Amino acid sequence: xxxxxxxxxxxxxxxxxxxxxxxxxxxxxxxxxxxxxxxxxxxxxxxxxxxxxxxxxxxxxxxxxxxxxxxxxxxxxxxxxxxxxxxxxxxxxxxxxxxxxxxxxxxxxxxxxxxxxxxxxxxxxxxxxxxxxxxxxxxxxxxxxxxxxxxxxxxxxxxxxxxxxx
Amino acid sequence: xxxxxxxxxxxxxxxxxxxxxxxxxxxxxxxxxxxxxxxxxxxxxxxxxxxxxxxxxxxxxxxxxxxxxxxxxxxxxxxxxxxxxxxxxxxxxxxxxxxxxxxxxxxxxxxxxxxxxxxxxxxxxxxxxxxxxxxxxxxxxxxxxxxxxxxxxxxxxxxxxxxxxx
Numbered sequence: 001x002x003x004x005x006x007x008x009x010x011x012x013x014x015x016x017x018x019x020x021x022x023x024x025x026x027x028x029x030x031x032x033x034x035x036x037x038x039x040x041x042x043x044x045x046x047x048x049x050x051x052x053x054x055x056x057x058x059x060x061x062x063x064x065x066x067x068x069x070x071x072x073x074x075x076x077x078x079x080x081x082x083x084x085x086x087x088x089x090x091x092x093x094x095x096x097x098x099x100x101x102x103x104x105x106x107x108x109x110x111x112x113x114x115x116x117x118x119x120x121x122x123x124x125x126x127x128x129x130x131x132x133x134x135x136x137x138x139x140x141x142x143x144x145x146x147x148x149x150x151x152x153x154x155x156x157x158x159x160x161x162x163x164x165x166x
Numbered sequence: 167x168x169x170x171x172x173x174x175x176x177x178x179x180x181x182x183x184x185x186x187x188x189x190x191x192x193x194x195x196x197x198x199x200x201x202x203x204x205x206x207x208x209x210x211x212x213x214x215x216x217x218x219x220x221x222x223x224x225x226x227x228x229x230x231x232x233x234x235x236x237x238x239x240x241x242x243x244x245x246x247x248x249x250x251x252x253x254x255x256x257x258x259x260x261x262x263x264x265x266x267x268x269x270x271x272x273x274x275x276x277x278x279x280x281x282x283x284x285x286x287x288x289x290x291x292x293x294x295x296x297x298x299x300x301x302x303x304x305x306x307x308x309x310x311x312x313x314x315x316x317x318x319x320x321x322x323x324x325x326x327x328x329x330x331x332x
Contacts, residue, residue: 065271087272098272105231106253106264108274110297129297131276 010149019136021128021144025152029159031115034122035092037158038113044070047154050147063089068097084108099128107135176315185302187294187310191318195325197281200288201258203324204279210236213320216313228255234263250274258283265294273301 011025027034037043041060049055049072058069058081069083081102087110088096095113100106109130116123130136177191193200203209207226215221215238224235224247235249247268253276254262261279266272275296282289296302 065268085266085272096272098274100251102231106251106262106276108264110272131295131297 011145011152013145013148015136015140018133019130021130021136021139023126023128023148025124026118027122027124027152027156027159028120029122029163030120031092031117031122033159033162034124034155035115037155037162038095038115038124039089039091043158047158048151050150051154059083062086084111104138107131107138109135109139177318179311179314181302181306184299185296187296187302187305189292189294189314191290192284193288193290193318193322193325194286195288195329196286197258197283197288199325199328200290200321201281203321203328204261204281204290205255205257209324213324214317216316217320225249228252230254250277270304273297273304275301275305 009026011023014022014024016022029037037047039062041057041062044057044060045055048070052075054073056071056073058071060066060068060070062068064086066086066089067083068086069081072080072082074080083100083102084098086095086097088094092115094115095111097111097113098108099111100108109128111126111128113124113126116125128136128139130139175192177189180188182188195203203213205228207223207228210223210226211221214236218241220239222237222239224237226232226234226236228234230252232252232255233249234252235247238246238248240246249266249268250264252261252263254260258281260281261277263277263279264274265277266274275294277292277294279290279292282291294302294305296305
């Protein structure tokens, strides 16, 4: 597991249009397993969010029209809520959901995640679409990229543990 | 009141950009009174929605970060939910809120309403910003314009009743 912490690959973050953030990342696990980790409420606390936070799944109804809400608790006890609605859930290929940080209520982006089968690896591409360039700018300036790389490194580790347990 | 039903002015609906709907309408009441009608949960059922519907205010927390949810009941008993979050509430000038029809969950637009003081009249300008042109197209095709003109005609009538009662 240490190897991942030290050598976890960075995700490729690009901004194709002025309202989008596009992220690509390859995981060393089958698509079914990556999709399952992505959508299982009991596994979310194992990987979602930076390492120094604890994630509580308040609600996670993974189906079109279902809502989710995660609470991220920092080491100092402060909490931050994240919520949204699933628009499309097509296992194991595609999820479209809204995303809103409760610290900026009403600023809602749409996240599309696609899972590409590369055999024993999986490419995950997420695209976040914002209403305005300013909102995207806020997200890029929020430390998102570091947090996301940490989150993805934690997902690497979880997938390795699940493979070991299988 | 009958005069309004027969001769209510149409609102001016324009589409300045490919993701917006812009609507202008003048009401025969002071800005304070229009803003109050717009933001008072007890008055919403008196004007919000087409005439053949009954609106129930499930939640309406008019402050930045507050949520609202309205249920529109049709004459056949079927119901439709509408919800969102207030981003900015600046009496009596401006409200920014998200808007989502629960029939298309996760399709969220941002509505900005400004109230311009014209003395004993008030110009209300609303701009709806969608994530995509397709979502705006869906809204324009939903019968929105007719419903909105009926809603605004009902607001004319309410404002006339409130003036009579004052």
